[in-house]
Amino acid sequence: MLTVANLSKQFGGVHAVQDVSFTIPQGCVYSVIGPNGAGKTTLFNLISGLYTPTSGSIRFEGQDISGQAPDRLARRGMSRTFQNLQICKNLSAIDNVMVGAHLTLNASMFAGMFRWPGLARADRACRERAAALMERVGCGDFITADAAAMPYGALKRLEIARALASDPKILFLDEPAAGLNHTETHSVQTLVAELARSGLTVVVVEHDMKLVMSVSDRILVLNYGRRLAEGTPADIRENPDVIAAYLGADTEEE
Amino acid sequence: MTQISQSPAPRAARSNTGRFIGLATLTTVVALLPLALPNAFYVDVAIRIAILAVNGIALNLLMGYTGQISLGHAGFFGLGAYGSAVLTAHFGWSPLWALLAAAAMTAVIAWGVARVILRLRGHYLAMATLGLGIIISIVLSNETAWTGGPDGMAVDSFSLFGVPLSGERRWYWVFGGLLIGTVILAQNLIDSPAGRALQALHGSETAASVAGIDVGRRKVGVFVLSATVAAVMGSLSAHYAGYINPGIAGFLQSVELVIIVVLGGMASIYGSIFGAVVMGLLPQLLAGYEGWDSVLFGLIMVVTMIVLPRGVVPSLTARLRSTRFGTKGNAPC
Numbered sequence: 020m021l022t023v024a025n026l027s028k029q030f031g032g033v034h035a036v037q038d039v040s041f042t043i044p045q046g047c048v049y050s051v052i053g054p055n056g057a058g059k060t061t062l063f064n065l066i067s068g069l070y071t072p073t074s075g076s077i078r079f080e081g082q083d084i085s086g087q088a089p090d091r092l093a094r095r096g097m098s099r100t101f102q103n104l105q106i107c108k109n110l111s112a113i114d115n116v117m118v119g120a121h122l123t124l125n126a127s128m129f130a131g132m133f134r135w136p137g138l139a140r141a142d143r144a145c146r147e148r149a150a151a152l153m154e155r156v157g158c159g160d161f162i163t164a165d166a167a168a169m170p171y172g173a174l175k176r177l178e179i180a181r182a183l184a185s186d187p188k189i190l191f192l193d194e195p196a197a198g199l200n201h202t203e204t205h206s207v208q209t210l211v212a213e214l215a216r217s218g219l220t221v222v223v224v225e226h227d228m229k230l231v232m233s234v235s236d237r238i239l240v241l242n243y244g245r246r247l248a249e250g251t252p253a254d255i256r257e258n259p260d261v262i263a264a265y266l267g268a269d270t271e272e273e
Numbered sequence: 274m275t276q277i278s279q280s281p282a283p284r285a286a287r288s289n290t291g292r293f294i295g296l297a298t299l300t301t302v303v304a305l306l307p308l309a310l311p312n313a314f315y316v317d318v319a320i321r322i323a324i325l326a327v328n329g330i331a332l333n334l335l336m337g338y339t340g341q342i343s344l345g346h347a348g349f350f351g352l353g354a355y356g357s358a359v360l361t362a363h364f365g366w367s368p369l370w371a372l373l374a375a376a377a378m379t380a381v382i383a384w385g386v387a388r389v390i391l392r393l394r395g396h397y398l399a400m401a402t403l404g405l406g407i408i409i410s411i412v413l414s415n416e417t418a419w420t421g422g423p424d425g426m427a428v429d430s431f432s433l434f435g436v437p438l439s440g441e442r443r444w445y446w447v448f449g450g451l452l453i454g455t456v457i458l459a460q461n462l463i464d465s466p467a468g469r470a471l472q473a474l475h476g477s478e479t480a481a482s483v484a485g486i487d488v489g490r491r492k493v494g495v496f497v498l499s500a501t502v503a504a505v506m507g508s509l510s511a512h513y514a515g516y517i518n519p520g521i522a523g524f525l526q527s528v529e530l531v532i533i534v535v536l537g538g539m540a541s542i543y544g545s546i547f548g549a550v551v552m553g554l555l556p557q558l559l560a561g562y563e564g565w566d567s568v569l570f571g572l573i574m575v576v577t578m579i580v581l582p583r584g585v586v587p588s589l590t591a592r593l594r595s596t597r598f599g600t601k602g603n604a605p606c
């Protein structure tokens with residue numbers, strides 16, 4: 020479904036991502052792990068169009084998408100959340116989720132100003148769907164809240180609800196469990212598994228190894244921007260390079 | 274002006290009843306106000322407030338809701354006014370066609386400019402729009418053959434299908450109606466998917482673009498919209514006043530609009546109406562304190578913004594909500 024080939028991104032002298040290649044099969048849960056600064060978020064930013072690659076290519080459903088703008092990629096069915104939350108604090112929580120459904124609605128300014136027939140009805144249906152999504156990801160208590168008044172953990176899940184509102188084909192989650200307690204982490208884990216079962220391709224960056232190991236079909240390990248290993252959770256657990264470079268060295272960090 | 278880059282106060286979910294009450298109140302005030310206005314002077318003040326309010330609301334869509342500053346918005350008002358004046362005086366166009374042509378021309382200019390300058394952010398965008406406004410007012414001053422230069426020019430009275438529109442009282446209904454219409458359309462827009470997209474890109478351009486919103490196109494769209502509204506108001510007020518000079522497009526007028534938006538409240542429609550009322554009335558009320566009026570005016574602005582930093586209307590509604598429900602204004606309840 021998504022094929023990344025020899026992808027590199029340089030910031031000045033920093034090689035944030037260097038010559039990384041991998042393929043994400045349709046309908047699976049694919050995890051990207053690696054120590055802090057390994058280039059995981061940069062990889063997400065490259066794939067979702069926020070950064071343009073220095074070199075290399077990204078193919079999605081057989082088409083080259085490298086360098087395309089994020090809004091065009093959203094049209095193709097990509098969606099994501101952010102490690103450093105990108106919440107519209109000037110909107111209510113549910114409006115944030117509805118922003119995710121932007122492409123499914125008639126968003127012309129003219130139609131909006133003159134209340135085009137059907138517009139209000141479609142918007143109401145969208146609002147109900149957004150509320151259902153908030154319930155589903157576990158922030159149903161905040162349906163009437165302003166986004167600015169929500170705690171961190173709920174905002175993390177609000178981002179997932181917004182990302183799902185576009186009905187994507189592939190979903191990228193950047194550290195969905197960071198800062199969450201055990202119960203919350205567990206519910207994220209259940210949610211990811213559920214989404215994958217419904218046919219969605221989910222790509223996860225996460226430091227919580229228990230979550231990664233139990234939920235992933237395949238795992239990519241990055242270290243200093245380079246691909247260190249790739250394979251099934253069992254492969255990764257036994258890979259000596261991974262143990263040396265990541266799991267071994269950084270155990271205190273987990 | 275640095276606050277433009279921050280998110281403004283969170284907007285409460287607007288209930289339909291709240292919207293209806295606001296609109297009913299506004300309509301009642303507009304309808305009954307003439308009874309309370311003793312003479313043409315006061316009607317004129319009311320008209321000027323309505324013009325400021327419409328321009329303020331349009332600028333608020335750009336500034337308060339979308340988070341893009343414009344320090345040259347009076348320039349578009351001037352383009353509309355002079356477009357109408359020149360087309361009717363020098364080319365003999367009918368006022369209605371002149372108004373439409375001036376609006377279309379302003380929209381095209383705004384579109385061309387916006388595509389370039391809306392890539393800028395914060396202070397850079399402020400500088401660019403400031404420059405734009407200054408250029409427009411210089412052009413209006415220098416093209417003496419067409420515009421009469423700094424002395425200004427006379428403008429024919431407006432007529433629609435041969436029926437002339439004259440007298441403060443008649444114009445009052447035109448501008449009052451336009452104000453109500455603007456409030457309705459602006460609220461429709463804000464509550465629509467398009468309006469949500471504008472507010473979303475204010476909150477986070479990254480989040481908006483990842484959700485499929487073409488951030489650049491949306492910014493240009495709302496810029497053109499608010500510039501075009503200003504142009505139409507410029508055309509009408511030129512016909513109403515019967516005389517215009519380049520001052521109407523100048524920096525001070527642009528700043529006045531920004532004050533209306535910020536004082537009344539960013540991302541608040543009724544805030545802009547409030548701001549327009551203050552800007553329309555305060556100079557009249559302070560006129561007695563000769564020499565001190567500007568100082569008092571500035572002082573009132575400073576104190577208001579310190580006491581009610583989110584602007585008068587949003588700050589007060591938040592306080593009202595919190596006292597009524599005994600919770601913080603934003604808390605989920």
Ligand SMILES: Nc1ncnc2c1ncn2[C@@H]1O[C@H](COP(=O)(O)OP(=O)(O)OP(=O)(O)O)[C@@H](O)[C@H]1O
Nearest residue numbers: 030033035053054055056057058059060061062102
């Ligand atoms: N916009 C940028 N400009 C300059 N350097 C950047 C930029 N974004 C990332 N980097 C650098 O690229 C490297 C990879 O960063 P990245 O955020 O991708 O790491 P990460 O794997 O997501 O780490 P973490 O686990 O802490 O989230 C880091 O050295 C970082 O400083």
Ligand SMILES: [Mg+2]
Nearest residue numbers: 059060061102
């Ligand atoms: Mg990261």
